[in-house]
Amino acid sequence: MTLAIRPQGVAPAALASRTAPSSILPRGKSSCDMTRSLHNSVPTPCTSAIPHVPCRRTFNALDCRSCRPLICRATITEAAPGKTVLGFVGIGIMGLAMTRNLLKAGFEVVVWNRNSEKCKPLEQEGARVAASPREVAAAATYTFAMLSDPEAALDVALRGDGVVAGLAPGKGYIDVSTVDAETSRNIAAAVRAAGATFLEAPVSGSKGPAEQGKLIFLTAGDQELFTAVAAPLDVMGKAKFYLGTEGAGANMKLVVNMVMGAMMTSFAEGLALADKVGLRQQDVIEVVGLGAIAAPMFALKGPTMAARTYNPAFPLKHQQKDLRLALALGDEVEQPLPMAAAANALYIAARRQGLGDMDFSAVMEAVAVQQQAAVNEKGQQ
Ligand SMILES: NC(=O)C1=CN([C@@H]2O[C@H](COP(=O)(O)OP(=O)(O)OC[C@H]3O[C@@H](n4cnc5c(N)ncnc54)[C@H](OP(=O)(O)O)[C@@H]3O)[C@@H](O)[C@H]2O)C=CC1
Numbered sequence: 001m002t003l004a005i006r007p008q009g010v011a012p013a014a015l016a017s018r019t020a021p022s023s024i025l026p027r028g029k030s031s032c033d034m035t036r037s038l039h040n041s042v043p044t045p046c047t048s049a050i051p052h053v054p055c056r057r058t059f060n061a062l063d064c065r066s067c068r069p070l071i072c073r074a075t076i077t078e079a080a081p082g083k084t085v086l087g088f089v090g091i092g093i094m095g096l097a098m099t100r101n102l103l104k105a106g107f108e109v110v111v112w113n114r115n116s117e118k119c120k121p122l123e124q125e126g127a128r129v130a131a132s133p134r135e136v137a138a139a140a141t142y143t144f145a146m147l148s149d150p151e152a153a154l155d156v157a158l159r160g161d162g163v164v165a166g167l168a169p170g171k172g173y174i175d176v177s178t179v180d181a182e183t184s185r186n187i188a189a190a191v192r193a194a195g196a197t198f199l200e201a202p203v204s205g206s207k208g209p210a211e212q213g214k215l216i217f218l219t220a221g222d223q224e225l226f227t228a229v230a231a232p233l234d235v236m237g238k239a240k241f242y243l244g245t246e247g248a249g250a251n252m253k254l255v256v257n258m259v260m261g262a263m264m265t266s267f268a269e270g271l272a273l274a275d276k277v278g279l280r281q282q283d284v285i286e287v288v289g290l291g292a293i294a295a296p297m298f299a300l301k302g303p304t305m306a307a308r309t310y311n312p313a314f315p316l317k318h319q320q321k322d323l324r325l326a327l328a329l330g331d332e333v334e335q336p337l338p339m340a341a342a343a344n345a346l347y348i349a350a351r352r353q354g355l356g357d358m359d360f361s362a363v364m365e366a367v368a369v370q371q372q373a374a375v376n377e378k379g380q381q
């Protein structure tokens with residue numbers, strides 16, 4: 001799919017004519033070392049002897065957070081295979097597949113994972129393994145993170161030996177984890193305080209699309225970073241959207257996954273009901289696949305759900321986390337979400353059954369437990 005850039009507040013009709021920003025600087029240029037004094041709204045002229053492109057930012061008293069030099073983040077180069085060192089922290093189901101594709105495309109990649117065992121296959125495929133997230137960010141120009149939830153994303157970014165400690169002007173941090181907008185904004189603020197750029201870029205698409213390089217990136221944050229990492233995003237994905245300031249990508253991802261979570265519970269209930277009334281689940285899958293409610297997800301997961309096997313592609317605990325975050329978002333903006341709330345209750349029940357690490361289609365087992373409970377209740381009457 002062609003580049004889709006949609007800054008917040010811009011009408012769809014205006015999108016097609018939007019082009020990449022012109023603020024990307026030529027390779028080899030150093031950062032502008034323009035400095036300013038406390039509460040001085042007038043930037044002092046840059047006196048750097050190193051060749052550079054002057055900073056075009058303006059400052060005012062509100063920007064002032066401490067009495068230290070403010071360094072221009074503008075020197076950012078476009079990532080290219082064979083030329084750019086990339087970092088990747090969080091080598092789980094998704095991180096493994098995504099990093100593999102970056103290595104295959106010729107990028108030099110430095111990786112870190114909490115459980116270092118998971119880095120071993122990548123090491124054999126050419127990745128360098130670092131001892132901490134800070135080391136990754138220090139070695140790489142652009143560091144990606146694919147972590148389980150807001151707590152993990154905040155910890156890996158902000159802890160003493162975290163990513164932010166290794167960032168500097170000219171570097172960028174791209175968090176592709178599924179988190180809420182507030183988490184993303186907090187990480188963005190810390191990244192920018194280090195003089196680096198930030199992009200949130202949660203992905204739509206599971207283990208299969210990650211392996212095939214067919215993810216959909218829902219990005220927001222620093223637009224110059226979106227442009228700079230176009231090549232690695234294109235290696236890992238089939239489409240990328242730029243949605244505006246950070247929070248917009250996180251919200252888009254939560255909307256999509258809220259719909260997906262409820263679709264899955266509805267499908268599981270349909271299969272259970274069909275079975276109960278003597279219909280073949282295979283027939284239901286075929287009928288659904290031919291009509292208006294056909295969905296790749298039903299075609300992919302239907303047969304394994306009928307067989308009641310749930311090898312994890314998208315762990316159930318992450319789907320429940322996404323519903324939890326979507327419900328919190330709804331609460332924040334006073335948007336009632338009764339369907340999502342009902343679906344969430346089923347995923348919580350499935351987690352209580354010990355199915356959190358199984359594929360999210362294992363919510364089928366929570367439906368089965370409820371079905372059995374109803375039978376038992378009727379038997380007692
Ligand atoms: N799987 C999927 O289909 C998709 C997943 N996502 C999202 O991507 C993210 C990752 O998913 P996925 O790869 O499936 O999940 P996994 O559970 O396979 O991987 C989670 C990763 O987070 C790391 N992690 C968890 N807690 C911490 C912590 N406290 N400190 C450091 N590292 C931590 C894990 O490290 P360790 O190995 O040491 O436990 C692992 O690398 C989630 O936000 C998920 O919602 C988005 C789209 C699709």
Ligand SMILES: O=CC(=O)O
Nearest residue numbers: 203204205206314
């Ligand atoms: O977040 C999960 C997905 O499949 O997308």
